[in-house]
Amino acid sequence: MNKPPEHRPEPTAEATGSVSQSTESLFLGSDEGTDAYRTAMERTTDAVLDAFVENADPYSGANPESLREEFSEMEIIPDAGEGLEDALESVEPVLRNSVGVSNPQCLAHLHCPPMISGLAAEAMLSATNQSMDSWDQSPAATLLENRMVEELCGLFGYDEDGDGVFTSGGTQSNFMGLLLAREWFAKERFGTDVQRSGLPHRAKAMRILCSEEAHFTAEQAAAHLGLGENAVITVETNDDREMCPDALDRTLAELDERELLPFALVGTAGTTDFGSIDPLSELADRADEHDLWFHVDAAYGGALALSDRHRGLLSGIDRADSLSVDFHKLFYQPISCGAFLLRDGSQYEHIARNASYLNPEGDSAPNLVAKSVQTTRRFDALKPFVSFQALGRDGFGALVDGTIALADYVAALLSEHPSFELLAEPTINAVVFRYRPATEMDDDRLSWLNEAIRESLLREGEAVVARTEVDDITALKFTLLNPRTTLTDVADILDAIERRGGSLSAVSPEVAR
Ligand SMILES: *Cc1c(COP(=O)(O)O)cnc(C)c1O
16 A cells, blocks of 8 residues: 655646646635635636626627637647636636626527526535535535425425425426326336336326427426337417317327326426416316326426516416426526425435435435435525525515516517517517518518528627527517516617518528528
8 A cells, every 4th residue: 555645745847837836726725725716706707797797799799610710729628737817818708709698688598697696606605515415515505405495395385295406407307397207107007116127018108298388308308217208298278378278188088098198297387488377277177187297397487486466377386296496597596506396295205215325224314315316416505595585585576577567568569560470478578579571471481581680680799589480480589587678678679670670581581591
């Protein structure tokens, strides 16, 4: 065996390159480390403010080719380090070409401006670097996460049997909901413990129901769960893009006739494109009647629970067996931050497992690893915690209400405007519409035109607008998450869209391509 060194070996000049850095200055724990940390955080703040926040436009306009070229010249793993200050400077082109999520004209996705309270919490949770898998790696963090989960369960109407865990977002939360649904059903119906023995023989007949507008992660989860995405049956929606209970009844009857085995029903509270909310109470009735696991994907709409005015839209959510809520959308927390909640925490037994190094059997410590599909896990719960402390439920409610009111104004503006077609009345704050010039135009050309408008706005960094398809024709979408976006901001973007629409309409798509 080697003898332990008596002195800590310092990196040699060759190892640290031209800038000599002591080990002490690389880590927290000494005076030198404290100074380096302070400097690093100050420089980081300056860099973000100078290269990112000060940009007037929501995007630099750089295209993938120019960014590829810029980064191809960067040395990614230099032989010799240049020291922290230079390293931070090298991030400048990344900051400069980042999409300006805090800019009022950045309206594309469910991609929020992060609240400053969340940014501060993010700095603390990464500096403390607690890991949520075992209690001995995150003593206070584990218990605070548990308190947050308790509170969230209460917010959605679960009683003290509720439980849950923070996740990386809706994708993971939806996966967990369907994972538990699969394990529960296989156990109840066939006595199969899927975690140990794999899928039951009749797994090929198992079906998951969701609406046509549900998020693609229902299919993704079905694929990951070994059921295949064809196990997902979509149910028709009405004109407001909400699942039709009658259509659900018809689908259930049909599945029954074909001797298929529906086991999970996914309701969406806030569809990604339209913000529409399925009739949750009616879905819960069907789930009761047919003995289905009822999962509600409230990744987007969950924040309505904080609003006195709009909470009613979520009525019935307390009857969900499990639900997904994202904090990195309408709760304005930095990515990533979501939660998975379970009405009856004892259902966790279906996926519980013990690792001798983390949570050996019989260990009484509150080790969260058994509640998650992750092992090492971030303390993301700190972000909404700090933001709730800072803003309170009323403050959050007011933000959400404000953006919903803006969406209603924008919808009214669009429906009165001769060059625009409003494609759905907004439920939350997503507004889907299309530019439609007075001259007649076939569907393909209309699709091309709307896409060309979107691209040109992005390329010139003027506005970041999303696209989707409605009735197989490209549509534009504003996701009005940013509480700082005003009606004037939106009206300016509509003017820009109209101007571009006018000039692009004159171009033949073949030429433009
Ligand atoms: C965003 C979203 C998801 C996916 O969540 P991530 O946080 O991106 O993993 C799932 N469902 C809905 C309705 C969403 O809006």
